[in-house]
Amino acid sequence: MKNTIVEGHEAEDIEKQVSKILRGLGNPEPPLSLDDVRELLRLDRQFYSSSDQSAVREVVSRMIVAGKQVIMRPTILFDVIRKARISALWLPDKKRILIDRDIPELKHRWNEAHEVGHSIIPWHDNLLLGDNEFSLNPNCHEQMEAEANFAAGQLLFLQDRFVTEAKDLEVSLRTVKQLKEGFGNTYSSTLWRYIENVGGDEPMLGLISAHPKRLPEDFDSAHPCRHFIQSPGFQRRFSSTTEVMMFAALKSYYGYQRGGPLGEDDVVIQDDNGSEHLFHFESFSKKYDVLTLGRYLRRCRMTVVV
Numbered sequence: 311m312k313n314t315i316v317e318g319h320e321a322e323d324i325e326k327q328v329s330k331i332l333r334g335l336g337n338p339e340p341p342l343s344l345d346d347v348r349e350l351l352r353l354d355r356q357f358y359s360s361s362d363q364s365a366v367r368e369v370v371s372r373m374i375v376a377g378k379q380v381i382m383r384p385t386i387l388f389d390v391i392r393k394a395r396i397s398a399l400w401l402p403d404k405k406r407i408l409i410d411r412d413i414p415e416l417k418h419r420w421n422e423a424h425e426v427g428h429s430i431i432p433w434h435d436n437l438l439l440g441d442n443e444f445s446l447n448p449n450c451h452e453q454m455e456a457e458a459n460f461a462a463g464q465l466l467f468l469q470d471r472f473v474t475e476a477k478d479l480e481v482s483l484r485t486v487k488q489l490k491e492g493f494g495n496t497y498s499s500t501l502w503r504y505i506e507n508v509g510g511d512e513p514m515l516g517l518i519s520a521h522p523k524r525l526p527e528d529f530d531s532a533h534p535c536r537h538f539i540q541s542p543g544f545q546r547r548f549s550s551t552t553e554v555m556m557f558a559a560l561k562s563y564y565g566y567q568r569g570g571p572l573g574e575d576d577v578v579i580q581d582d583n584g585s586e587h588l589f590h591f592e593s594f595s596k597k598y599d600v601l602t603l604g605r606y607l608r609r610c611r612m613t614v615v616v
Contacts, residue, residue, distance in 0.1 A: 312538045312553070313506065314456035315545060324457060327430045328464040341494025342466055344422055353429060354404065355422065357411040360396070397421050400428040402435050420462060420499050427461030434458070463503045466495050476508045481605045483594050501601055502539050509541025513548060513587070515556070516540075517602040521595060522561045524568070536599070547581045555579075560593060560602060569597045578610060586610040 316324070332338070334350050348355055398421040399408040407425040409418055428434045434454060472493060479485040483501075490500040498518055505516045516539035520526055534557040540548075563575035574592035581587060588607040593600055 311533070311536070312545075313502070313540060314452055315506065315540075315542050316456050316460040317542070320457060321460065324427075324431060324461045325464060325469065328461060328469060331430070331465065332468065338468070340468055340471065340492055342468060344419065344426070347426060347465065348407075351426070351429065352405060353426065354406040355409065356406060357409050360410045360412050398425050400425040400434075402429065405429070416496055419494075420466070420496060423462035423466050424458050426465065427458035428454075430461060431457055463499070463507070466499070467493055467503050467507070472503060473507050476504060481508075481514075481603075483592050483601065483603050486601075486603065487594075497596060497601060498537075498599065501603065502537070505539045505541050505603070509543060511543040512541060513544040513589070513606040514541040515544050515548075515551075515589070515604040517553070517556055517560070517600075517604075519553075519557060519560075519600050519602070521564070521568075521572075521600050522557060523564055523566050548579060550582050551579055556602075556604075559591065560600075563591070564593065567595070569595050571595075572600065576607065577604065579604075 331347060331350060335342075335346055338346070347353075397410050397413050397417070400406075401408065407422055407429075409421055409425075413421070434457070472489065475492070476485065476489055479488065486501050486504050487497065489504065490497050493500065501516050501518070505514050508514075516537075517535050518537040518539070519535040520529060522534075531554075533553070535553040538553040538556065544551075559577045562577075563573040565573050572593040572595050574590065577589050577591050578586050579589055587609050589604040590607055591602055591604045593602040595601075
């Protein structure tokens, strides 16, 4: 799944909202305390268990999923939450964030920041959505989720602070790991922000995928990557590049080891005009996910046959 880039007036408005929060917190040092953010915004946070039907019915008083007010049909509430893979909710009428405690704790921080993002974007107030893959208007839902992710990234990575520190370091997964530890966020969310914010107009890409030489039983060859992250510069020049093409390139240099560095190599990618460009790929396995970073090197030299 390709990332949706948030730009223009929407991005500017969200950046202003986040700047206001960070100023209100005294421009804190990383890692950002979400407890302080909730206190400043007067938000409530509660946990529920998606595996406990009675708990779900107790804490979710009203929710709209795919355009349907499911509280009017309480017998299906549990199934909706489970099948729609909802991991967090924002209830604007109660100023409350709900987090599914059954998901890995490492993901709680990002999910909470994502819901804070919904809460500070004024045009989201009238839509009460669960974070799931279904929507009455998929394009609208995708844009809203991208905007909430953008706000979360701006918050957790302290806006320009992250970009400034990142640009003082080499472009590599080692740098992503260093920034992950400094800002207190997950490897995946750090890679995502790194590519979008540091890559900028420079072509850069990332993959979050399964190990191509240790494929799971439910592997989908048509959608081999959980996320295909692209910088704005990559999206503009390499829009025809697919996750299937990029995943296939990984097989050429991957080792069979389960965790740690999996290898690196130079990969040729063709742009939308048919010109070939060289990228340097490197991959790292977290055992349950493989992260790949591709950085632009140069345009390939043309060979003229006489």
